[in-house]
Amino acid sequence: MKPIARSIRTRQLGGYVCHSCTRNLRRSRRGYATTSQPSTLEIYDVVCVGGGPAGLSLLAALRANPITSPLKVALIESQSLDPTRKFSLPSTQYSNRCSSLTPKSVGFLQDIGAWEHVKRERVCGYKGMRVWDGVSGASIDFSPEIGGAATEGGVVAYMNENLNLTRALLGRLDELGGVEVLEGEKVTGIGFGNDTSTADLSSWPVVKTSGGRELAARLLVGADGGNSPVRTFAGIDSRGWDYGRVGVVATLQMEGEGWGCEEGKIAYQRFLPTGPVACLPLPGKFCTLVWSTTPDLAAKLKALSAEDFVSMVNAAFRLSVTDLKYLHDLPSGQEEEVSWRENHTPFEREHVPMKVVGVQEGSIASFPLKLRHADSYIGQRVALVGDAAHTVHPLAGQGLNQGQGDVESLANTIAYSVEHGMDIGVRMNLERYESERYAQNNMLMGVVDKLHKLYATENQLVVGVRSLGLRAVNSLDSVKGFFMRQASGRGEKFL
Amino acid sequence: MALLLRQRLLSSGLPRELLACTVSTTSRSFSVLNRPPPNYEGHVPLTRIEKAGLAVGSAVWSLIDPRRPDLIAALGEATATPYFIYRLRDAMLISPTGRRILRDRPRISSKTMSMTYLRSLPENTVGRTYADWLDREGVSPDTRDTVKYIDDEECAYVMQRYRECHDLYHALTGLPIFREGEVALKAFEFANTLLPMTGLSMFAVTTLKPAERKRFFQIYLPWAITNGVKSKEVINVYWEEQLERNVEELRSELGIEKPVDLRDIRRQERARRKAETEAKERSGDSLGIN
Numbered sequence: 001m002k003p004i005a006r007s008i009r010t011r012q013l014g015g016y017v018c019h020s021c022t023r024n025l026r027r028s029r030r031g032y033a034t035t036s037q038p039s040t041l042e043i044y045d046v047v048c049v050g051g052g053p054a055g056l057s058l059l060a061a062l063r064a065n066p067i068t069s070p071l072k073v074a075l076i077e078s079q080s081l082d083p084t085r086k087f088s089l090p091s092t093q094y095s096n097r098c099s100s101l102t103p104k105s106v107g108f109l110q111d112i113g114a115w116e117h118v119k120r121e122r123v124c125g126y127k128g129m130r131v132w133d134g135v136s137g138a139s140i141d142f143s144p145e146i147g148g149a150a151t152e153g154g155v156v157a158y159m160n161e162n163l164n165l166t167r168a169l170l171g172r173l174d175e176l177g178g179v180e181v182l183e184g185e186k187v188t189g190i191g192f193g194n195d196t197s198t199a200d201l202s203s204w205p206v207v208k209t210s211g212g213r214e215l216a217a218r219l220l221v222g223a224d225g226g227n228s229p230v231r232t233f234a235g236i237d238s239r240g241w242d243y244g245r246v247g248v249v250a251t252l253q254m255e256g257e258g259w260g261c262e263e264g265k266i267a268y269q270r271f272l273p274t275g276p277v278a279c280l281p282l283p284g285k286f287c288t289l290v291w292s293t294t295p296d297l298a299a300k301l302k303a304l305s306a307e308d309f310v311s312m313v314n315a316a317f318r319l320s321v322t323d324l325k326y327l328h329d330l331p332s333g334q335e336e337e338v339s340w341r342e343n344h345t346p347f348e349r350e351h352v353p354m355k356v357v358g359v360q361e362g363s364i365a366s367f368p369l370k371l372r373h374a375d376s377y378i379g380q381r382v383a384l385v386g387d388a389a390h391t392v393h394p395l396a397g398q399g400l401n402q403g404q405g406d407v408e409s410l411a412n413t414i415a416y417s418v419e420h421g422m423d424i425g426v427r428m429n430l431e432r433y434e435s436e437r438y439a440q441n442n443m444l445m446g447v448v449d450k451l452h453k454l455y456a457t458e459n460q461l462v463v464g465v466r467s468l469g470l471r472a473v474n475s476l477d478s479v480k481g482f483f484m485r486q487a488s489g490r491g492e493k494f495l
Numbered sequence: 496m497a498l499l500l501r502q503r504l505l506s507s508g509l510p511r512e513l514l515a516c517t518v519s520t521t522s523r524s525f526s527v528l529n530r531p532p533p534n535y536e537g538h539v540p541l542t543r544i545e546k547a548g549l550a551v552g553s554a555v556w557s558l559i560d561p562r563r564p565d566l567i568a569a570l571g572e573a574t575a576t577p578y579f580i581y582r583l584r585d586a587m588l589i590s591p592t593g594r595r596i597l598r599d600r601p602r603i604s605s606k607t608m609s610m611t612y613l614r615s616l617p618e619n620t621v622g623r624t625y626a627d628w629l630d631r632e633g634v635s636p637d638t639r640d641t642v643k644y645i646d647d648e649e650c651a652y653v654m655q656r657y658r659e660c661h662d663l664y665h666a667l668t669g670l671p672i673f674r675e676g677e678v679a680l681k682a683f684e685f686a687n688t689l690l691p692m693t694g695l696s697m698f699a700v701t702t703l704k705p706a707e708r709k710r711f712f713q714i715y716l717p718w719a720i721t722n723g724v725k726s727k728e729v730i731n732v733y734w735e736e737q738l739e740r741n742v743e744e745l746r747s748e749l750g751i752e753k754p755v756d757l758r759d760i761r762r763q764e765r766a767r768r769k770a771e772t773e774a775k776e777r778s779g780d781s782l783g784i785n
């Protein structure tokens with residue numbers, strides 16, 4: 001079937017809405033008096049709420065594919081997208097919200113033509129990961145030679161600023177055109193349409209915006225983040241828990257470009273009882289920090305002077321858990337204290353991130369960590385992607401990649417329906433998306449959650465057993481290869 | 496070959512008696528043939544097997560010959576790693592005063608603690624109590640061995656500090672150095688520091704006389720456990736700064752009650768026995784048995 005319907009005269013709205021159609025449906029007005037203002041109902045095939053990484057890449061994917069490009073699509077984003085469009089920083093500054101993109105996500109972004117728009121000089125591929133236990137010191141090293149996880153360049157993952165990605169996606173959408181963008185407009189309500197003489201929209205979600213517009217959607221996509229209004233509308237519960245932890249982020253500058261960077265940069269993660277602390281490489285001498293810790297300690301970290309904050313970061317990768325406890329309680333003076341302790345704490349210089357010497361002004365921030373998983377990703381004429389569907393602990397750096405995986409699967413599912421003349425919004429036709437993604441995300445979230453809990457203890461017995469486990473895994477290249485392939489998004493599917 | 500190894504071990508400063516206990520095979524980190532350089536002055540790096548040999552050997556020897564403080568010291572060092580000395584160091588690192596001690600690394604000897612000065616302090620001060628105790632027991636602050644076998648130089652200092660402060664714990668608690676008092680103090684130290692050697696030394700309780708043993712279990716052990724556990728970590732006392740303080744004040748700050756004076760008890764015990772014998776004799780007299 002051709003996905004374009006010339007008009008919407010048919011009562012059932014079987015065909016697709018032509019985005020070149022300018023005619024809008026006037027809501028049928030009954031003969032009797034009505035107090036409400038007459039408003040214009042616009043009809044779309046896909047209305048996407050949320051212009052974050054997930055929403056934007058879904059639209060780019062739909063627009064880039066000739067099968068789905070005739071669909072009439074709209075984006076509603078409550079924030080202005082101008083700051084994203086204009087995002088531009090000198091090579092000495094980086095946004096503090098960075099995510100690692102797996103080669104699989106990058107492959108997808110290449111497919112939809114967005115990767116070319118990413119400023120590549122601001123992206124940093126890394127080739128190894130070093131993960132260790134902050135209590136026992138047991139460690140595990142991953143390098144791309146193991147398990148054939150990496151891409152041609154031997155890259156495990158790419159560190160990238162979220163804004164560099166969303167800017168590129170907007171650039172790609174501008175290039176493709178054809179998206180009705182409602183920015184700076186909040187979704188104020190979602191309800192069902194009416195059954196009128198011209199069309200039966202009673203099963204169609206109708207989104208009302210703060211700008212006074214009403215959009216009926218054949219398929220409403222919730223890419224609207226953790227507190228998804230679309231999910232609430234669909235009556236889909238989201239379950240999980242808060243970790244009682246926050247992620248402290250910052251852009252850091254190191255002494256040099258990092259250890260062994262001739263062969264490729266390395267990502268570091270140390271598990272502390274309060275949560276993992278990670279140092280992920282950015283281009284040049286820069287790196288990005290993600291330190292999950294208790295809200296109380298995060299507040300103390302944020303209150304420190306730049307010098308003391310930098311010392312705390314160095315301490316987090318080097319000093320004992322006992323020293324860290326003490327240092328956290330000092331209102332100031334960490335710098336001096338840490339330099340004394342470094343002389344008495346044995347650590348392999350090149351096994352920890354290169355010494356940090358500065359923190360970018362205004363880059364220290366924190367966000368709460370939680371685990372949430374929606375009971376379902378789909379409903380009648382509703383699909384959820386990205387954080388709206390699931391929020392995961394950042395320790396595996398998978399949040400954004402999971403969203404990209406969702407988008408790829410949903411875009412394929414939609415294309416399949418269009419190709420086969422099926423209604424893209426009907427629940428049954430969305431099931432392929434759910435079955436492809438739900439179990440896989442659930443498994444990943446489970447593993448990440450268990451890891452967090454395993455490492456959030458100082459219990460000697462647990463520390464002993466987990467260190468044995470880590471050491472055992474470290475000596476088994478086959479097992480490491482498995483983890484590497486999972487981390488780089490090329491893991492075998494086993495669900 | 497064996498002879499050569501012996502020579503090397505001898506030059507490494509191991510107590511001669513323990514040579515038989517040290518198996519000279521290679522361990523993972525290094526072998527006796529390529530002993531790494533010392534981590535601090537006086538350090539003797541041992542292989543894991545040598546350490547185990549040292550622990551067993553010194554334990555056996557110190558039971559056979561308890562008048563060998565060097566062996567007891569070696570036992571203490573061999574059993575303190577890998578866990579317990581780190582625990583004690585961490586106890587210091589979490590306390591501001593403990594950290595200051597680790598930074599300054601003060602040493603206690605007759606040079607740093609002048610007896611003339613200590614004796615000149617008013618009664619009831621920590622320093623004067625210490626001096627009185629040293630005088631009463633006829634010992635000096637210089638009788639402590641230096642640490643050799645602990646690899647981490649900071650932990651070696653912690654062990655040294657613990658050792659050098661031992662007499663101050665005696666002074667603080669008023670426990671004498673003869674076996675009964677020593678065992679009671681060791682019990683206190685074990686509860687307080689968790690160093691295994693202090694616990695092991697309590698086996699010496701088996702060598703006490705029945706009356707002493709009874710007293711130990713009835714009075715001193717309960718005292719040692721409750722006080723050792725509930726009081727603050729005594730390793731974190733910066734003694735050098737406390738010398739002029741009132742000793743009662745320090746005790747209550749640390750949460751330590753002074754145990755009943757062992758020498759008093761013994762004296763009273765002797766007096767009682769003497770009185771009994773005399774009474775018996777007298778009654779014998781009055782009965783006109785003679």
Ligand SMILES: Cc1cc2nc3c(=O)[nH]c(=O)nc-3n(C[C@H](O)[C@H](O)[C@H](O)COP(=O)(O)OP(=O)(O)OC[C@H]3O[C@@H](n4cnc5c(N)ncnc54)[C@H](O)[C@@H]3O)c2cc1C
Pocket residue numbers: 049050051052053054055076077078079096097098099100162185186187188223224225226229249290366367385386387388394397399400403
């Ligand atoms: C404060 C914060 C900091 C983070 N920092 C990091 C980090 O440093 N590294 C990392 O890897 N991950 C980080 N994450 C997680 C990461 O940002 C998310 O996994 C990722 O952004 C998810 O993308 P998304 O598109 O699914 O959702 P989002 O990026 O949350 O996008 C949702 C969009 O929907 C819009 N929206 C919401 N409600 C409405 C409404 N009613 N009407 C219209 N629009 C609406 C929002 O404005 C937003 O633009 C952070 C998350 C948060 C909340």
